[in-house]
Amino acid sequence: MIKLTHVYKIYQPSVHALSDINIEIQKGEFVYLTGPSGAGKTTLFRLITCYDQPTSGAIEVAGVDLKKIKPQDIPLIRRKIGVVFQDFKLLKNRTVFENIALPLELAGIRKAEITDRVNLALEQVGLKYKGPFYPMHLSGGEQQRVAIARAIISKPGILIADEPTGNLDAALSEEIMDLFAKINAQGTTVFIATHNLAFITKGNRRVLKIDKGHIVEHVPSASREEIKYEIELDF
Amino acid sequence: MNLSTFAVLSLSLGLIYGTVLFSHNTSRLFSVWGEEIQITVYLTDNISESQIEQIKKKLESSEYIVRHDFIDKVQAAKLFEKSLKNYGPQFLSSLKSEVGSPFPASYQIQLKPEFNSPEKVSKIADEFSAMGGIEDVSYGQEWVGNYTNLMRIARVLGILFGIAIFVGCLFTVSNSIRASLASRREEVEILELIGATNNEIRAPFLIEGAFQGIISSVFAILILGGIYSYSFQFIDGVLGAQSADKVLTFFSPLVIFLMVLFGGIIGAAGSYICVSKINTGWAAAEGARSL
Numbered sequence: 001m002i003k004l005t006h007v008y009k010i011y012q013p014s015v016h017a018l019s020d021i022n023i024e025i026q027k028g029e030f031v032y033l034t035g036p037s038g039a040g041k042t043t044l045f046r047l048i049t050c051y052d053q054p055t056s057g058a059i060e061v062a063g064v065d066l067k068k069i070k071p072q073d074i075p076l077i078r079r080k081i082g083v084v085f086q087d088f089k090l091l092k093n094r095t096v097f098e099n100i101a102l103p104l105e106l107a108g109i110r111k112a113e114i115t116d117r118v119n120l121a122l123e124q125v126g127l128k129y130k131g132p133f134y135p136m137h138l139s140g141g142e143q144q145r146v147a148i149a150r151a152i153i154s155k156p157g158i159l160i161a162d163e164p165t166g167n168l169d170a171a172l173s174e175e176i177m178d179l180f181a182k183i184n185a186q187g188t189t190v191f192i193a194t195h196n197l198a199f200i201t202k203g204n205r206r207v208l209k210i211d212k213g214h215i216v217e218h219v220p221s222a223s224r225e226e227i228k229y230e231i232e233l234d235f
Numbered sequence: 236m237n238l239s240t241f242a243v244l245s246l247s248l249g250l251i252y253g254t255v256l257f258s259h260n261t262s263r264l265f266s267v268w269g270e271e272i273q274i275t276v277y278l279t280d281n282i283s284e285s286q287i288e289q290i291k292k293k294l295e296s297s298e299y300i301v302r303h304d305f306i307d308k309v310q311a312a313k314l315f316e317k318s319l320k321n322y323g324p325q326f327l328s329s330l331k332s333e334v335g336s337p338f339p340a341s342y343q344i345q346l347k348p349e350f351n352s353p354e355k356v357s358k359i360a361d362e363f364s365a366m367g368g369i370e371d372v373s374y375g376q377e378w379v380g381n382y383t384n385l386m387r388i389a390r391v392l393g394i395l396f397g398i399a400i401f402v403g404c405l406f407t408v409s410n411s412i413r414a415s416l417a418s419r420r421e422e423v424e425i426l427e428l429i430g431a432t433n434n435e436i437r438a439p440f441l442i443e444g445a446f447q448g449i450i451s452s453v454f455a456i457l458i459l460g461g462i463y464s465y466s467f468q469f470i471d472g473v474l475g476a477q478s479a480d481k482v483l484t485f486f487s488p489l490v491i492f493l494m495v496l497f498g499g500i501i502g503a504a505g506s507y508i509c510v511s512k513i514n515t516g517w518a519a520a521e522g523a524r525s526l
Contacts, residue, residue: 078429154430
């Protein structure tokens with residue numbers, strides 16, 4: 001689903017943001033990406049979402065070689081990836097319903113179908129009656145759920161989240177992570193960058209650790225104890 | 236819509252439309268004056284019969300002449316006397332007694348309207364000048380020459396002025412949209428994020444620019460209409476024999492429609508200069524730069 005082969009990203013004059021990154025994430029996997037600030041997590045997500053080009057190496061997302069993609073096709077690949085950010089990125093002048101409906105409107109879906117799908121998404125994220133509200137009237141956790149609903153409304157194969165719980169307290173973070181787990185259980189590939197040790201060490205998820213642009217640790221979904229120890233030492 | 240942009244754009248478009256209106260009406264005024272242009276062909280005193288016949292033949296066969304009147308020497312003197320009777324009666328009677336009529340016989344020629352342009356009048360006058368038995372041809376050469384030069388200069392200046400203001404309008408809209416784009420950068424970033432195409436992102440800004448252009452254009456035309464109506468009475472007094480109703484015109488509905496359309500096109504074009512930089516990651520890159 002996501003494959004990076006010998007990917008380098010060098011910003012001029014000589015900042016090595018990413019060096020020899022090799023990652024392969026299969027369809028339906030749930031993977032955490034962790035590492036200190038400035039390690040290269042956001043750069044990696046920017047490359048996957050076509051906001052930037054690697055200096056060298058190959059990136060394949062949903063079967064598409066991003067090196068060969070034409071500029072006019074970039075929006076189409078983005079429609080196959082749901083993205084969630086720490087700061088929610090919701091349109092303040094649109095209601096919750098309108099924010100979630102936006103990707104469907106861009107895809108030219110009929111109004112009646114948009115209404116059905118948005119109502120279903122609102123129900124999935126536990127905001128059934130919040131459709132007419134504006135983002136400013138919602139709590140941080142609710143806003144993040146709206147962002148998640150918008151990210152999954154087009155049924156993308158991949159969901160990427162960059163520090164999705166960074167602005168939320170522990171209880172709300174737990175809820176959001178449960179939501180990601182539910183989405184993953186429905187078959188969506190989930191790739192989350194987070195500092196939250198509690199989530200990384202909990203459950204049986206694959207973890208990639210990045211530092212100074214290198215993948216320094218690759219812990220498969222089996223052994224929890226080693227990663228817990230390593231990460232606790234780092235943070 | 237930004238009020239200062241609206242004001243500057245309305246003023247700029249008003250100047251362009253005002254120039255067009257002034258140029259159009261000046262041209263009409265000169266054209267009406269031009270209708271009064273007469274060619275007077277003065278005959279020599281010793282003109283032969285055959286030369287008179289040749290001139291008559293040309294006058295009757297020419298496609299550009301509406302009418303021609305022959306004024307003999309005596310009539311010419313009478314006309315002169317009539318026009319100057321209050322100013323120098325003794326002088327006129329002294330001329331008669333000594334040498335008879337000193338005025339030459341002439342043909343007064345009135346041209347068809349389509350041949351009243353200065354260039355054509357001049358050409359026709361030259362044709363008569365070249366004929367035998369003709370002493371002089373008069374049609375107000377100096378006035379016609381000045382008119383031609385004036386119109387040429389006015390046209391060139393009008394075009395240069397129009398281009399300068401046109402460019403100014405483009406940049407006014409472009410700057411306004413740039414400000415709007417900066418304030419909505421986050422919105423654009425979100426649209427990029429969820430897979431909106433460049434055109435889908437640009438469209439609202441192009442519509443906003445076109446809307447600014449259309450509203451400013453309508454306002455400029457309304458203001459110009461007001462100024463035109465107000466100044467009409469003064470112009471009417473200046474025109475004298477010519478009625479302003481007959482000479483001056485405001486823009487026709489079709490021209491007004493085209494001008495409003497023009498405003499919309501300028502607005503959209505100015506907006507495009509600014510939003511053409513949006514490309515599948517512009518807002519995100521701008522956001523990263525501003526961190």
